[in-house]
Amino acid sequence: MKNENGFLPLDIQKLKSIAVIGPNADQVQFGDYSVTKSNDFGITVLSGIKKLAGENVVINYARGCGITDLDKRGFDEAVAAARKSDVAVLVIGGTSIIYSGIGRGNDQLDKNNTCGEGHDVSSLDLPGVQSDLIKAIQSTGKPVVLVMIDGRSYSIPWEKEHLPAIVEAWYPGEQGGLAVADILFGNVNPSGKLSVSVPQSAGHIPTVYDYKPSGRGYYHQPGSPEYPGRDYVFSSPDALFCFGHGLSYTSFNYSGLEIKTREIKEGEPVEISVQVSNTGEVTGKEVVQLYIRDKVSSVTTPVKQLKGFKKIELAPGEKKKVDFTVNYEELSLWNRDMKRVVEPGSFEVQVGSSSDDIRLKGEFIVND
Numbered sequence: 001m002k003n004e005n006g007f008l009p010l011d012i013q014k015l016k017s018i019a020v021i022g023p024n025a026d027q028v029q030f031g032d033y034s035v036t037k038s039n040d041f042g043i044t045v046l047s048g049i050k051k052l053a054g055e056n057v058v059i060n061y062a063r064g065c066g067i068t069d070l071d072k073r074g075f076d077e078a079v080a081a082a083r084k085s086d087v088a089v090l091v092i093g094g095t096s097i098i099y100s101g102i103g104r105g106n107d108q109l110d111k112n113n114t115c116g117e118g119h120d121v122s123s124l125d126l127p128g129v130q131s132d133l134i135k136a137i138q139s140t141g142k143p144v145v146l147v148m149i150d151g152r153s154y155s156i157p158w159e160k161e162h163l164p165a166i167v168e169a170w171y172p173g174e175q176g177g178l179a180v181a182d183i184l185f186g187n188v189n190p191s192g193k194l195s196v197s198v199p200q201s202a203g204h205i206p207t208v209y210d211y212k213p214s215g216r217g218y219y220h221q222p223g224s225p226e227y228p229g230r231d232y233v234f235s236s237p238d239a240l241f242c243f244g245h246g247l248s249y250t251s252f253n254y255s256g257l258e259i260k261t262r263e264i265k266e267g268e269p270v271e272i273s274v275q276v277s278n279t280g281e282v283t284g285k286e287v288v289q290l291y292i293r294d295k296v297s298s299v300t301t302p303v304k305q306l307k308g309f310k311k312i313e314l315a316p317g318e319k320k321k322v323d324f325t326v327n328y329e330e331l332s333l334w335n336r337d338m339k340r341v342v343e344p345g346s347f348e349v350q351v352g353s354s355s356d357d358i359r360l361k362g363e364f365i366v367n368d
Contacts, residue, residue: 003247004164007143009186010087017058019085020046021078021137023067023110023130024093024149031151031171032096032116041174045091045147048177052185060085064137067095067110068128075136082140089184090137092130093150096171115151124155124202131158138162147180153198157240168194186249191285191311193246193354197239204235209243209355210302244289244306244354250280250316254288254359259349263365266342270326270364274351278314285313288322291350291358297343298335304350304358331366344368 010018020026028042039047050059064078065071082088094114113119114127125131135158138144145165148154149172159166167190172179182188199207217231225234256275264270276288288311291304308324332342344366352358 001168002166007164015086017085019060019081019088021062021064022091025091029149029171033099043177045177045180048181052181064133065129068112082137082142088142088144091147093148096151155201189249189284193244193287197243198241200240207239212300242356248284250282250284252286253277253279257360257362259362259364265367272324277319283315287311290324293348295346
């Protein structure tokens, strides 16, 4: 989600100690309607880091606080662990209900569920005092990697601004601790992309990438508390993390957008291709995303709609051609007579790495 100045992956060869802190650091989370939350049935992030870091790296663990409780008495131990470590991995988030009670174990530490069926919230802030714990660890001056294990995304604008690295793990499964550790230490190059837009706050909802042209105001002059603007007077309506966002330990270049069918008629598909190359130093996977916009229509249509995506793996310096086919019916809309039709006119092609990172654009025409 964030990796400032290539802070991740962590280099085990250069680290003498790692602080592993947080209510989900040594607690498995399998998600809603799982049969258990006992650590006997999975690998925690703490266990995964210990296994991969080896005996030459000292691991300093402190829980810090619970998921929902307001008790800050564990803060001092967590701050001390961070101060005597080279880096702090802070594992926060939520917890969901379980279906039955076999081997319940550690889930008794946090009996109050924050997510799942029948667990709605009016705020997207982190539960309990977890935000205060994050600020306390950040204030030590040690670099912090924030790992979020949760069933719903949280609004974390302060964390995005002040922490160098953020990883969204959701509920990572039985081997989740090893999976997270593999990402942190670079054994696996991350390639996931968000299937939702994360809002800046609950007040920014709905936050979607496929908004209507007037969906974010007319003047497009968002402001801030210091400098009020128009439309959104005190903030921007943009997502905190947009749909399709997700970082890699390498970089990718997009070029050579080709729209093979510049004009189509009823029933004909649109053939599109793009060249993608790995311009970094490690092998990586990229999710190439294709969006389409109906530029002029009889009813309002979104500024972009995802019409295709493909995941490719590239070695350093390697280039691949990615092909897309958009069928005629995928260009349709519901008109004022509530009929599904494809209207003639210009359509814009947008290809990129996420919904707000469009690298290439082009156009084609649908004829009568």
